[in-house]
Amino acid sequence: MLDWVLACDVRGRGRIAMRILALDPGTRRIGVAVSDEGKMIAQPLEFIPAEPPEGVTARLKELIAEKQVELILVGMPRNMDGSYGPAATKAQGLVDAIQAAVDVPVKTWDERLTSAQANRLLIQGKVRRDKRKQKVDAIAAAIFLQSYLDARGET
Numbered sequence: 255m256l257d258w259v260l261a262c263d264v265r266g267r268g269r270i271a272m273r274i275l276a277l278d279p280g281t282r283r284i285g286v287a288v289s290d291e292g293k294m295i296a297q298p299l300e301f302i303p304a305e306p307p308e309g310v311t312a313r314l315k316e317l318i319a320e321k322q323v324e325l326i327l328v329g330m331p332r333n334m335d336g337s338y339g340p341a342a343t344k345a346q347g348l349v350d351a352i353q354a355a356v357d358v359p360v361k362t363w364d365e366r367l368t369s370a371q372a373n374r375l376l377i378q379g380k381v382r383r384d385k386r387k388q389k390v391d392a393i394a395a396a397i398f399l400q401s402y403l404d405a406r407g408e409t
Contacts, residue, residue, distance in 0.1 A: 272324035275317060276399035277352075278365060278391055279329060279345045284310060285391025287399045288321050293406070296399035298392035310348075311355040318358055326358050329365030329398050363402045368394040 271291030278285035283301040290297070302313045317323065328349050331341040345362070353360050372393035376386045 271322065273321050274325045274327055274399065274402070275314075275321060275323045276327040276363075276395045276402070277314075277329065277348070278368065278395035278398065279331075279348050280304060280369075280391055281344075283391045284348075285393070285395035286317065287392055287395035288317075288323075289399060289403060293403055296396040296403060298389065298396040301388070301391040307351055311351060314352060315356060318356060323358055326352060326356070326360045327399060327402055328352070328360060328362050329368065329395065330362035332364055332366050334366070363398055365394070365398040368397040371397050 273291060274289040274293060276285075276287040276289075276296065278287075282304055284304050285301050286299045287296050288299050289295065299317075302310055304310065314326070318326075328345060330345050331339070333339050349360055349362060369390060372390045373386065375393060376389060381389065
């Protein structure tokens with residue numbers, strides 16, 4: 255996949271850098287993170303309420319346009335032995351819904367233990383419990399997005 259897409263702006267010149275959007279699916283919230291234009295650094299962005307599904311796809315369409323997204327990376331929860339459980343089935347349902355709603359490619363990535371890592375980071379940062387709930391999903395998405403970016407060998 256091309257890291258840079260050549261495109262013409264209004265005046266017929268310029269480049270548009272594209273980003274990767276990561277989603278950490280949960281039962282109540284979907285954490286969202288985005289890469290920088292060079293696809294080297296992940297940053298937490300927000301969370302989207304998991305219900306209703308139409309609200310999720312509507313917000314994703316907005317983010318795709320706003321952040322110039324070329325790939326959506328969805329966290330695929332796995333058991334510690336590498337097998338897939340009920341959470342993975344639900345995540346695959348999200349992948350299918352996204353693929354039906356947008357024209358951007360969707361890929362899955364192992365997101366084992368990212369929520370636990372995110373919680374540890376927030377606790378170490380002395381973030382209050384009520385604030386942690388608001389931030390943990392987006393930080394978990396950033397953690398697995400960063401692991402994806404690092405695995406690509408571009409950092």
